Amino acid sequence: MASLLVNIDVDDLDRAVTFYTRAFGLRVGRRFGAGGVEMLGAEAPLYLLAKPAGSAATAAPGTPRDYRRHWTPVHLDFVVDDLAAAMRAALAAGARREGEPRSQPWGRIARFADPFGHGFCLLEFRGRGYDELATPAG
DSSP: OOOOEEEESSSSSSHHHHHHHHHHHHHHEEEETTTTEEEESOOOOOEEEEEOSSSBBSSSSSOOOOOOOOOOOEEEEOOOOOOHHHHHHHHTTTOOOSSOOOEEEEEEEEEOOOOTSOEEEEEEETTTGGGGGGOOOO
16 A cells, blocks of 8 residues: 655745635644645644746746636645634634535535645535445445
8 A cells, every 4th residue: 555645835924824724724744844844633744845936837848836816626635623713723723715615415615725736625514524435445
């Protein structure tokens, strides 16, 4: 089985540490010089990586990093026990809310962006969570 590490590029490492600590209760594990910080407290470690705005995001030409709000098909979902409290913490830490919370058969969801343009969701499971929708594999 593979291990999962989550990496998030940011243009201000100290600001990112402050945000992820205050918004989600994560804590600093290790520091890697001026270039990265390991954040612990979630099921997988989260690594904040200092990457200046405008630097090359990939080897392909014309792909500079941009920390304005952007969309990507990969984002983080933080499962919380109390959606209202988690929303208050995220907003107080500097997140931007993107719409109103919505109810689903499995619970409630609220969409946000962090101060670096990365989207994330807060999920509050109810009942059996995603199992409310699941069918047996096979």
